[in-house]
Amino acid sequence: xxxxxxxxxxxxxxxxxxxxxxxxxxxxxxxxxxxxxxxxxxxxxxxxxxxxxxxxxxxxxxxxxxxxxxxxxxxxxxxxxxxxxxxxxxxxxxxxxxxxxxxxxxxxxxxxxxxxxxxxxxxxxxxxxxxxxxxxxxxxxxxxxxxxxxxxxxxxxxxxxxxxxxxxxxxxxxxxxxxxxxxxxxxxxxxxxxxxxxxxxxxxxxxxxxxxxxxxxxxxxxxxxxxxxxxxxxxxxxxxxxxxxxxxxxxxxxxxxxxxxxxxxxxxxxxxxxxxxxxxxxxxxxxxxxxxxxxxxxxxxxxxxxxxxxxxxxxxxxxxxxxxxxxxxxxxxxxxxxxxxxxxxxxxxxxxxxxxxxxxxxxxxxxxxxxxxxxxxxxxxxxxxxxxxxxxxxxxxxxxxxxxxxxxxxxxxxxxxxxxxxxxxxxxxxxxxxxxxxxxxxxxxxxxxxxxxxxxxxxxxxxxxxxxxxxxxxxxxxxxxxxxxxxxxxxxxx
Amino acid sequence: xxxxxxxxxxxxxxxxxxxxxxxxxxxxxxxxxxxxxxxxxxxxxxxxxxxxxxxxxxxxxxxxxxxxxxxxxxxxxxxxxxxxxxxxxxxxxxxxxxxxxxxxxxxxxxxxxxxxxxxxxxxxxxxxxxxxxxxxxxxxxxxxxxxxxxxxxxxxxxxxxxxxxxxxxxxxxxxxxxxxxxxxxxxxxxxxxxxxxxxxxxxxxxxxxxxxxxxxxxxxxxxxxxxxxxxxxxxxxxxxxxxxxxxxxxxxxxxxxxxxxxxxxxxxxxxxxxxxxxxxxxxxxxxxxxxxxxxxxxxxxxxxxxxxxxxxxxxxxxxxxxxxxxxxxxxxxxxxxxxxxxxxxxxxxxxxxxxxxxxxxxxxxxxxxxxxxxxxxxxxxxxxxxxxxxxxxxxxxxxxxxxxxxxxxxxxxxxxxxxxxxxxxxxxxxxxxxxxxxxxxxxxxxxxxxxxxxxxxxxxxxxxxxxxxxxxxxxxxxxxxxxxxxxxxxxxxx
Numbered sequence: 001x002x003x004x005x006x007x008x009x010x011x012x013x014x015x016x017x018x019x020x021x022x023x024x025x026x027x028x029x030x031x032x033x034x035x036x037x038x039x040x041x042x043x044x045x046x047x048x049x050x051x052x053x054x055x056x057x058x059x060x061x062x063x064x065x066x067x068x069x070x071x072x073x074x075x076x077x078x079x080x081x082x083x084x085x086x087x088x089x090x091x092x093x094x095x096x097x098x099x100x101x102x103x104x105x106x107x108x109x110x111x112x113x114x115x116x117x118x119x120x121x122x123x124x125x126x127x128x129x130x131x132x133x134x135x136x137x138x139x140x141x142x143x144x145x146x147x148x149x150x151x152x153x154x155x156x157x158x159x160x161x162x163x164x165x166x167x168x169x170x171x172x173x174x175x176x177x178x179x180x181x182x183x184x185x186x187x188x189x190x191x192x193x194x195x196x197x198x199x200x201x202x203x204x205x206x207x208x209x210x211x212x213x214x215x216x217x218x219x220x221x222x223x224x225x226x227x228x229x230x231x232x233x234x235x236x237x238x239x240x241x242x243x244x245x246x247x248x249x250x251x252x253x254x255x256x257x258x259x260x261x262x263x264x265x266x267x268x269x270x271x272x273x274x275x276x277x278x279x280x281x282x283x284x285x286x287x288x289x290x291x292x293x294x295x296x297x298x299x300x301x302x303x304x305x306x307x308x309x310x311x312x313x314x315x316x317x318x319x320x321x322x323x324x325x326x327x328x329x330x331x332x333x334x335x336x337x338x339x340x341x342x343x344x345x346x347x348x349x350x351x352x353x354x355x356x357x358x359x360x361x362x363x364x365x366x367x368x369x370x371x372x373x374x375x376x377x378x379x380x381x382x383x384x385x386x387x388x389x390x391x392x393x394x395x396x397x398x399x400x401x402x403x404x405x406x407x408x409x410x411x412x413x414x415x416x417x418x419x420x421x422x423x424x425x426x427x428x429x430x431x432x433x434x435x436x437x438x439x440x441x442x443x444x445x446x447x448x449x450x451x452x453x454x455x456x457x458x459x460x461x462x463x464x465x466x467x468x469x470x471x472x473x474x475x476x477x478x479x480x481x482x483x484x485x486x487x488x489x490x491x492x493x494x
Numbered sequence: 495x496x497x498x499x500x501x502x503x504x505x506x507x508x509x510x511x512x513x514x515x516x517x518x519x520x521x522x523x524x525x526x527x528x529x530x531x532x533x534x535x536x537x538x539x540x541x542x543x544x545x546x547x548x549x550x551x552x553x554x555x556x557x558x559x560x561x562x563x564x565x566x567x568x569x570x571x572x573x574x575x576x577x578x579x580x581x582x583x584x585x586x587x588x589x590x591x592x593x594x595x596x597x598x599x600x601x602x603x604x605x606x607x608x609x610x611x612x613x614x615x616x617x618x619x620x621x622x623x624x625x626x627x628x629x630x631x632x633x634x635x636x637x638x639x640x641x642x643x644x645x646x647x648x649x650x651x652x653x654x655x656x657x658x659x660x661x662x663x664x665x666x667x668x669x670x671x672x673x674x675x676x677x678x679x680x681x682x683x684x685x686x687x688x689x690x691x692x693x694x695x696x697x698x699x700x701x702x703x704x705x706x707x708x709x710x711x712x713x714x715x716x717x718x719x720x721x722x723x724x725x726x727x728x729x730x731x732x733x734x735x736x737x738x739x740x741x742x743x744x745x746x747x748x749x750x751x752x753x754x755x756x757x758x759x760x761x762x763x764x765x766x767x768x769x770x771x772x773x774x775x776x777x778x779x780x781x782x783x784x785x786x787x788x789x790x791x792x793x794x795x796x797x798x799x800x801x802x803x804x805x806x807x808x809x810x811x812x813x814x815x816x817x818x819x820x821x822x823x824x825x826x827x828x829x830x831x832x833x834x835x836x837x838x839x840x841x842x843x844x845x846x847x848x849x850x851x852x853x854x855x856x857x858x859x860x861x862x863x864x865x866x867x868x869x870x871x872x873x874x875x876x877x878x879x880x881x882x883x884x885x886x887x888x889x890x891x892x893x894x895x896x897x898x899x900x901x902x903x904x905x906x907x908x909x910x911x912x913x914x915x916x917x918x919x920x921x922x923x924x925x926x927x928x929x930x931x932x933x934x935x936x937x938x939x940x941x942x943x944x945x946x947x948x949x950x951x952x953x954x955x956x957x958x959x960x961x962x963x964x965x966x967x968x969x970x971x972x973x974x975x976x977x978x979x980x981x982x983x984x985x986x987x988x
Contacts, residue, residue, distance in 0.1 A: 083932070098964060098966050100961075100966075103931075103934075104966060105931065105932050106914070107914065108881075118745070183841065183843025184687075184747065184751060186842075192681055193678075251612070251613060255678075342836045342882060343682075343836065346837060347677065347680045348677055349677025349678065369966070371971070372965075372967070372969040372971055372974075373964065373965025373966065373969045374965045374966060383881075383912075387836075413971065415909035416912055418877075418910055418912070420600070420602055420873060436599065436615050436616075440594060440597075469867060470592060470593065471592050471863075471866075472594075472598060473866070473908065475867045475907065477976075477979045478976070481974060485971045
């Protein structure tokens with residue numbers, strides 16, 4: 001414990017998870033560490049559920065991004081969440097959000113920490129933060145994610161630390177904590193290269209705010225495997241071909257520009273594919289460091305992986321632990337306000353690869369809502385990157401539900417990214433390059449390149465009839481959303 | 495002329511507008527100065543129309559933002575425009591865009607210069623730029639706007655200068671030209687205060703590229719008056735009351751945060767209203783410096799007005815000329831890539847006030863398309879500011895066409911700004927504060943505060959029925975756009 005809690009007097013603050021849960025009162029607003037389920041508190045939320053279940057008790061939960069089922073899932077199932085910000089991906093919570101039981105807002109992840117400081121979500125009563133150690137000064141060494149923890153720790157009245165002994169102390173030194181002042185005192189962020197460190201490896205806090213330290217050995221949930229499939233491999237190969245062509249045309253350097261990629265199969269496939277590409281000394285400036293990033297380090301293709309969380313599969317975790325010295329040199333974890341900051345993303349000129357639920361023929365993208373109404377996860381950081389990237393790429397399989405849903409539709413049922421922020425749309429069918437095109441040219445490009453043969457004629461027919469109505473962006477208002485309605489009524493868009 | 499063309503050898507380059515027009519070949523891509531009709535070339539386009547009218551001739555026109563009828567209007571009417579970027583507000587051009595004769599894309603104004611350099615619009619054959627003088631070194635002193643002129647001058651193969659003798663030489667020194675390098679060489683922009691100068695008063699160019707200098711005395715078109723009406727005064731008073739309440743709550747300093755405002759009646763009314771407010775030492779960091787900004791300087795309320803163009807009414811122009819020494823000290827004109835830069839806007843923490851065509855009950859905003867299809871002007875800089883502001887405010891009259899159109903609808907017919915980027919919606923009915931609210935709470939706030947009594951019950955009824963369908967953001971897909979369709983079919987949304 002000497003290594004883990006280096007400030008002697010703080011060792012007296014060790015309490016049980018139940019004692020910590022007793023600190024939590026109904027009505028509190030609580031900021032929890034955690035980002036894309038990594039480095040979130042687990043012991044205290046589970047104890048809270050034990051304590052409060054069945055009572056007239058609810059709290060507002062703020063996190064960095066999605067967290068595991070011990071927090072979002074258990075609390076939602078027990079009906080203990082009133083408000084929730086800014087992103088989630090838990091099935092219980094999703095269902096409480098869609099039933100209206102939880103008041104949820106999904107927020108651009110770079111905006112969220114400053115919104116907290118601006119007071120949009122009221123006062124923060126408590127921060128619960130997972131750490132690997134507490135320094136001599138009483139400062140926090142975060143675990144496998146940073147997220148919004150620095151802001152919660154600064155703004156909260158009280159702090160509970162979950163000291164997780166299963167999170168390796170070797171992570172110390174990986175973090176780079178730089179905190180922004182707010183307008184009118186904000187300065188330029190000095191980061192101009194993805195591999196630059198501009199802050200401190202610790203989150204500086206006022207140790208007097210620590211109410212308790214809970215020792216835990218519960219590991220982060222593994223929420224996904226490093227899978228790839230035929231569809232994602234095809235999408236990845238379209239993207240890599242495109243990037244190679246851009247490089248040959250002199251539009252991209254041999255080392256590319258800093259890569260951002262969402263989480264999941266396509267991202268894994270693209271990153272894996274880069275191992276066999278001609279690119280070298282690639283830089284990764286993104287949110288989540290997943291398995292394929294380790295693979296890219298292993299094959300010697302990337303120089304640096306900057307993110308706000310490390311989120312690995314079971315085998316990825318093993319690989320990471322066994323070669324930690326190799327990886328540690330090449331990984332930097334930053335607050336999400338820096339990893340996702342528009343200033344940085346635009347300056348670096350990111351190549352951003354994000355996932356769409358659906359896109360429309362004019363290039364608008366829906367990242368969040370199923371059939372217009374039902375929240376899936378949230379916008380997350382996709383808008384931070386898409387708006388500010390050098391290249392904004394969205395990927396999706398051309399169909400869903402075995403062909404019953406076309407992912408390219410006349411009009412998206414919810415807009416998260418407008419035509420203004422979408423350069424490229426890729427499905428397994430092909431890559432539509434929208435740069436410089438007018439809306440009607442975009443429609444032709446998307447329908448020709450990216451739509452499934454199952455829906456191509458149908459979309460062309462819609463587009464031609466819409467054009468007869470005229471206008472810069474021809475829309476048949478009484479038909480634009482009829483594909484979704486047909487799916488709801490009949491079970492297929494066909 | 496010695497004062498106007500200080501480089502002796504360049505005086506030999508003086509040519510007539512007809513001679514300049516002869517340089518322009520069909521198929522060329524031409525970058526023109528001009529921003530929200532101010533400081534755009536006039537003589538050469540008018541000569542071009544004379545020359546090319548009726549011929550099989552077309553060109554691609556790029557500008558900073560909207561330009562006057564001598565350029566957009568005359569060329570569109572003569573059918574000479576193939577492609578047009580990134581913003582316009584001319585009635586002839588609008589009609590050619592909506593008929594599909596002109597291929598138009600509206601682009602975030604801060605993105606546009608870098609997109610040019612990235613090659614999205616192909617090579618720039620020619621730059622035509624209005625200037626008040628050419629320096630000894632052969633550098634350009636722009637006139638009443640900067641816009642994208644620095645990028646056009648840098649990227650174009652050849653340059654034609656329209657030296658406008660009616661634009662006062664007193665403007666010299668007002669400009670601050672700072673040009674960004676592109677990734678991976680881009681540095682942090684050092685501007686941290688609205689009144690800071692970070693560049694040069696001249697646009698440095700290679701004088702060898704100048705093909706001709708056309709002397710002209712055609713004045714910028716006056717496209718709008720500094721009018722205010724009852725509706726805009728009511729909207730303005732809601733905004734000022736809100737800002738005062740925020741200041742009293744300790745959320746805003748006495749000097750506010752840097753203001754951005756769109757052009758027109760509401761903007762004029764808000765700015766005028768600030769003369770009678772308690773705020774002091776206000777800073778204005780925006781795109782267009784219009785009449786009310788002069789008024790704010792006159793009443794001693796603002797310290798600095800930073801923009802990319804000065805666009806005044808007839809009386810504003812007179813006032814400006816007569817008191818130029820007073821105004822000159824307080825005005826800075828920057829390239830649109832700086833005036834609208836996300837890095838700066840977010841750092842300064844702007845209060846952004848922009849105009850919506852319509853908004854929906856969840857807070858999505860349409861700034862561009864009438865009934866989903868017909869382009870009005872374009873997104874302009876609204877997205878640059880709305881996404882990155884400290885406070886993103888959208889204003890609109892609650893009804894249009896004498897009550898036949900509700901500006902708040904179940905679903906906007908086109909999305910330019912998503913719910914994620916809209917903090918406040920204001921109509922003459924009231925102010926809806928959406929910060930921190932879930933979609934369903936936003937709907938209640940908007941319907942209660944901002945909707946016309948003519949449509950309030952109807953919208954509430956829609957919302958209640960949509961809620962029965964369930965989901966986080968309840969939408970009735972077969973009804974969401976029916977208000978627009980009804981307007982098209984019957985002439986009213988009622």
